[in-house]
Amino acid sequence: MAAFDWFWRAMGASGGRDRRRGRATVGKAGERARDIEALDDAAVVTAARDSLRERGGETVVADEPTFLAALGVAAGRTVGLRPFPVQAQAVLRLVAGDVIQMATGEGKTLVGAMAATGFALTGKRVHVITVNDYLAGRDAEWMRPLVEFFGLTVGSVGEDATAEERRAAYACDIVYGPVNEIGFDLLRDRQVTDRAEEVQAAPDVALVDEADSVLVDEALVPLVLAGAAPGTAPAGRITEVVRRLRAERDYTVDADGRTAFLTDEGAGRVERALGIDSLYDDEHVGSTLVQVNLALHAEALLHRDVDYIVRDGKIRLVDASRGRVADLQRWPDGIQAAVEAKEGLDVTEGGRILDTMTIQALMGRYPMVCGMTGTAVEATDQLRQFYGLGVSVIPRNRELTRFDEADRIYATAAEKNRAIVEEIALLHGEGRPVLVGTHDVAESEQLAEVLRERGIEVNVLNAKNDAEEAGIIAEAGDLGRVTVSTQMAGRGTDIRLGGADEGDHDAVVDRGGLAVLGTSRHKTARLDNQLRGRAGRQGDPGLTLFFVALDDEVVAAGGAGEKVVAHPGEDGRIGEKRVREFVEHCQRVTEGQLLEIHAQTWRYNKLLSDQREIIDGRRDRLLDTDQAWRELAERAPERAAELADLDEDTLVAAAREIMLYHLDDAWAEHLALMDDVRESIHLRAIARETPLDEYHRIAVREFKDLAQRAVDEAVTTFREVTVDAEGAHLADGGLVRPSATWTYMVSDNPLSSHGSVIGSIGNIFR
Structure with missing residues (x-):
């Protein structure tokens, strides 16, 4: 490893000197553990606390070997897991503030719990951030004995938790929670x-599980708090009219699959069907045309069992990066309503956005961020650029014996898919367990159907049955088991050879271990490696193999129309080196596109995030002092004199409620305005203006007036609304906060490009 220190430093990873020092510390910790093992529980706790020192007003770890040894001994006594030396190295790097890369099956759950306990022992409040409710609840309960051994408290939050349960969890030293719930709680607290009324206590550390998924893949997903308002679906016959339009003749889809455009012929067809003269007349351009475009987007770009499923009469979005239903996630209101209308479902409520925040902005609120994942190195650029985080690669406990076969490349998807089925049948015939990674629900179900017709029993894991996830994954390594799954990132359950109880472990090893097949390359090598990592756990044998076709999406998107000369064999397979290099080039191009989109979107979001911090500062002053009363009394002294007989606390509370109402209302209006600007900002390029610069100019201009406008309106309300011993009667003046709020995540995948792919899905594996 030392010979490659220059490489990891160049990639942004922590330097070799840190790792060498870490290995020396871990070696000393192993020696110290023999002495600490002889102590009783209370003495182990004392040893851990004695390793801490006060420096500069902060508690720090002064004796790292003793600290690690005490944590390791406690883990063995409480949860029956003695950390390997490499796990102790990982704890050290987490506490130092790195993102660590640990292979699947190397024990990240224990590492995270030990690091979180270490942080908590130094007096820091820790949020262990997971990708879903199941992992948050499971890990909190699993690791609870370790945390409580040191006299610390641990809790978890999930979608179904009440406000009181959340408040109790956040008061703990360590709280496990899915990233979306932690973000939603912060949004609600900001109202x-x-x-x-707040549920969160200020945290000190975010320890992020599946860090690349949370910090990169979902970093720019907006979390939204909305107040209920009617949804607006395409009205009347618009959905049915658009359903009859034909691609290429009536509309076209742009190269990246994000936008559909009516042709002149298509516009005329819609106008005749709706009985109007022109979609572009003033009376239609702001209403009918908008609804037609929404319906066209839903019809042409969003596909059932690819982008969403229908369950219990409701649209459920599919999280492409994880292959499961995206709980609480929806598209922006107009698109969501259009898809519901397309599927003939009741249109759900829309909402006035009260506040919003990206996951990246949420992470920026933590004084310290660290994390762990199986695939951090490939995300080094993003982690360094957007979070200032370094990456530490933790070696495996046992040497990797998995064989990663070179991609098998085919001329067409049809030839590739026939080869996939034949390879699965061959491996299954040998009794090997096979895990097949597909890209969407429709592909997974079509492949499973073809395999069953071949007499091969298949377990399918996708967004339609993700509740059965743990059981399916736990048994995926059993003899002869074939599992077809959508994206494997964040599944949180190890695949053990021989099944969950490892009863047939040796028999599976004799057959070569788990075989992992990918039906195509992903847009980043990191996602490929997340799938590969399911084989070769803890030194087990295994095989990984990806199949690629020259008309796969990643090749088409990354190749940008480039053609490569190939000479396929009779079965369509291509073995030429330059073709393999071309496929790798295409994937690198899509990775670069994703990074550039991330950077561009971050620039748009950063200004609003900075402005929100100013609003937060204003809110804090209004909440924690009598500033609201002093400002209103100064601006409207005659009204203050009229209320002089009321109790001072009542006056302060009433003034605070009035001020906060108008501040929050002004911020919501600002968000709505900037959302409209963002939707139309691309038109600025036509006028030779830079869209981003123009967006910033408008945002700064509008924000300058926000605070003053909020104060002016608060003064007017203060003069007019009834204020008595019960406080300010805002409702009498029609100033009512939403009686119900709800949360969701806005999905807008910038590189989604399904286009007409769905048209061939019916015979994709035949």
Whole structure:
């Protein structure tokens, strides 16, 4: 490893000197553990606490070997897991603030719990951030004995938790929670008019599980808090009219699959069907045309069992990066309503956005961020550029014996898919367990259907049955088991050879271990490696193999129309080196596109995030002091004199409620305005203006007036609304906060490009 220190430093990883020092520390910790093992529980706790020192007003670890040894001994006594030396190295790097890369099956759950306990022992409040409710609840309960051994508290939050349960969890030293719930709780806390209504206590550390998924893949997903308002679906016959339009004749889809455009012929067809003269007349351009475009987007770009499924009469979005239903996630209101209308479902409520925040902005609120994943190195650029985080690669406990076969490349998808089925049948015939990674629900179900017709029993894991996830994954390594799954990132359950109980472990090893097949390359090598990592756990044998066709999406998107000369064999397979290099080039291009889109979107979001921090500062002053009363009394002294007989606390509370109402209302209006600007900002390029610069100019201009406008409106309300011993009667003046709020995540995958792919899905594996 030392010979490659220059490489990891160049990639942004922590330097070799840190790793060498870490290995020396871990070696000393192993020696120290023999002495600590002889101590009783209370003495182990004392040893851990004695290793801490006060420096500069902060508690730090002064004796790392003793600290690690005590944590390791405690883990063995409480959860029955003694950390390997490499796990102790990982704990050290987490506590130092790195993102660590550990292979699947190397024990990240224990590492995270030990690091979180270490942080908590130094007096820091820790949020262990997971990708879903199941992992948050499972890991909190699993690791609870370790945390409580040191007299610390641990809790978890999930979608179904009440406000009181959340408040109790966040008061703990360590809280496990899915990233979306932690973000939603912060959004709700930013609407309170009394500190007692908040559920979160200020955290010190975010320890992020599946760090690349959370910090990169979902970093720019907006979390939204909305107040209920009617949804707006395409009205009347628009959905049915658009359903009859034909691609190429009536509309076209742009190269990246994000936008559909009516042709002149298509516009005329819609106008005749709706009985109007022109979609582009003033009376239609702001209403009918908008609804037609929404319906066209839903019809042409969003596909059932690819982008979403229908369950229990509702649209459920599919999280492409994880292959499961995206709980609480929806598209922007107009698109969501259009898809519901397309599927003949009841249109759900839309909402006035009260506040919003990206996951990247959420992470920026933590004084310290660290994380762990199986595929961090490939995300080094993003982690360094957007978070200032370094990456530490933790070696495996046992040497990797998995064989990663070179991609098998085919001329067409049809030839590739026939080869996939034949390879699965061959491996299954040998009794090997096979895990097949597909890209969407439709592909997984079509492949499973073809395999069953071949007499091969298949377990399918996708967004339609993700509740059965743990059981399916746990048994995926059993003899002869064939599992077809959508994306494997964040599944959180190890695949053990021989099944969950490893009863047939040796028999599976004799057959070569788990075989992992990919039906095509992903847009980043990191996602490929997440799938590969399911084989070769803890030194087990295994095989990984990806199949690629020259008309696969990643090749088409990355090749940008380039053609490569190939000479396929009779079965369509291509073995030429330059073709393999071309496929790798295409994947690198799509990775670069994703990074550039991330950077561009970050630039748009950063200004609003900075402005929100200013609003937060204003809210804090209004919540924690009598500033609201002093400002209103100064601006409207005659009204203040009229209320002089009321109790001072009542006056302060009433003024605070009035001020906060108008501040929050002004921010919501600002968000709505900037959302409209963002939707139309691309038109600025036509006028030779830089869209981003123009967006910033408008945002700064509008924000300058926001605070003053909020104060002016608050003064007017203060003069007019009834204020008595019960407080300010805002409702009498029609100033009512939403009686119900709800949360969701806006999905807008910038490189989604399904286009007409769905048209061939019916015979994709035949």
